[in-house]
Amino acid sequence: MATTKAAQAAYTREQARKFYETMSTIRHFEESIKHDSLAGEIPGFVHLYIGEEAIATGVCAALRKDDMIESTHRGHGHCIAKGADVNRMMAEIFGKKTGLCQGRGGSMHIADFSIGMLGANGVVGGGYNLATGAALANKMVLKNDKVSVVFFGDGASNRGTFHEAMNVASAWHLPVIFVNEMNCWASTTPYRTTCNTENISDRAYGYHVPGVVVDGQDVFAVYEAAKTAVERARKGEGPTFIEAKTYRIEGHYVGDPELYREKEETQKIFHDTDPLKMFREKAAKLKVMTAADCGAVDEACAKKIKAAKKFAMESEYPDSSEYLKYVYVDD
Numbered sequence: 001m002a003t004t005k006a007a008q009a010a011y012t013r014e015q016a017r018k019f020y021e022t023m024s025t026i027r028h029f030e031e032s033i034k035h036d037s038l039a040g041e042i043p044g045f046v047h048l049y050i051g052e053e054a055i056a057t058g059v060c061a062a063l064r065k066d067d068m069i070e071s072t073h074r075g076h077g078h079c080i081a082k083g084a085d086v087n088r089m090m091a092e093i094f095g096k097k098t099g100l101c102q103g104r105g106g107s108m109h110i111a112d113f114s115i116g117m118l119g120a121n122g123v124v125g126g127g128y129n130l131a132t133g134a135a136l137a138n139k140m141v142l143k144n145d146k147v148s149v150v151f152f153g154d155g156a157s158n159r160g161t162f163h164e165a166m167n168v169a170s171a172w173h174l175p176v177i178f179v180n181e182m183n184c185w186a187s188t189t190p191y192r193t194t195c196n197t198e199n200i201s202d203r204a205y206g207y208h209v210p211g212v213v214v215d216g217q218d219v220f221a222v223y224e225a226a227k228t229a230v231e232r233a234r235k236g237e238g239p240t241f242i243e244a245k246t247y248r249i250e251g252h253y254v255g256d257p258e259l260y261r262e263k264e265e266t267q268k269i270f271h272d273t274d275p276l277k278m279f280r281e282k283a284a285k286l287k288v289m290t291a292a293d294c295g296a297v298d299e300a301c302a303k304k305i306k307a308a309k310k311f312a313m314e315s316e317y318p319d320s321s322e323y324l325k326y327v328y329v330d331d
Contacts, residue, residue, distance in 0.1 A: 016288035019219045023053040023276055024301040026077045029086060032305050037254040043095055046107045049077035051249035054275035055181050056081035058222025059149060062230045068116040068134045068148040070127035073108045075120030078151055083115045090308040096315035103318045104326055125159030132165040135176035147233045149177045155186020157200050170207040175233035178241045183248035188260040204241035216244030217275045
């Protein structure tokens with residue numbers, strides 16, 4: 001097992017600003033969604049990415065636009081980090097026809113193939129073979145150097161699809177990266193209840209795949225690990241397993257009463273490990289952004305998300321007569 005720390009590389013102000021802008025956009029988006037969901041404005045369940053922003057940001061910053069990602073039911077952060085339009089994301093969650101999937105997908109099934117976002121997935125562990133299949137197609141059929149990434153939680157790592165995908169990815173040296181967002185909770189179950197291992201990435205060695213443990217709250221560390229994995233995949237050297245240690249701050253879903261854990265402990269963890277707070281501290285030490293710089297970014301992101309909500313509210317719902325449109329192929 002290798003543990004990756006953020007290299008003291010010479011990050012530019014532009015790189016640092018992009019990292020923080022992405023994380024701040026995710027945070028403001030999720031806070032807006034939480035408010036509107038609790039107010040009963042959003043149909044269905046939503047699952048928030050608050051406290052895990054550094055993982056999607058760091059990984060997607062190492063990718064090209066034409067690379068591909070496969071997400072989870074907690075996928076808003078992945079979408080934003082890959083470059084999805086927040087106006088159309090917001091409209092999708094509200095079920096509007098201007099949404100990325102014309103309002104058909106909602107929170108758990110957002111997709112945007114134009115940026116390589118293959119879709120959020122309501123099936124736990126449902127993304128492994130989609131991302132691995134994309135990697136297989138890119139390598140053996142399309143013969144390009146695109147990389148695919150699958151994000152998943154610690155609970156999903158216990159699914160059989162994980163082992164199937166890891167096996168074939170290793171055997172065929174596929175350009176796919178497995179990113180485990182080890183947030184300590186599988187719905188209402190602590191991971192130690194179902195995993196007899198300290199690091200889930202240890203499983204990678206059974207398939208002769210490099211396993212890397214990284215601080216998932218440190219966007220610089222995540223980026224360094226992802227960059228190495230992407231370079232390895234592009235060179236045809238096969239998959240990498242990145243385990244990003246984080247913590248699920250919010251409940252499993254918005255409105256979760258969280259009777260299975262102490263909220264005071266959760267809030268203390270968030271106070272100590274908030275990735276945006278950690279970024280501001282590290283950026284100041286690296287002298288790439290000041291507190292004032294970060295504050296200006298936060299203000300701009302808040303306005304952007306407010307505008308996205310306005311866009312969604314002013315958009316129309318799909319016409320009920322077209323409920324089968326985009327579901328089946330027309331003759």
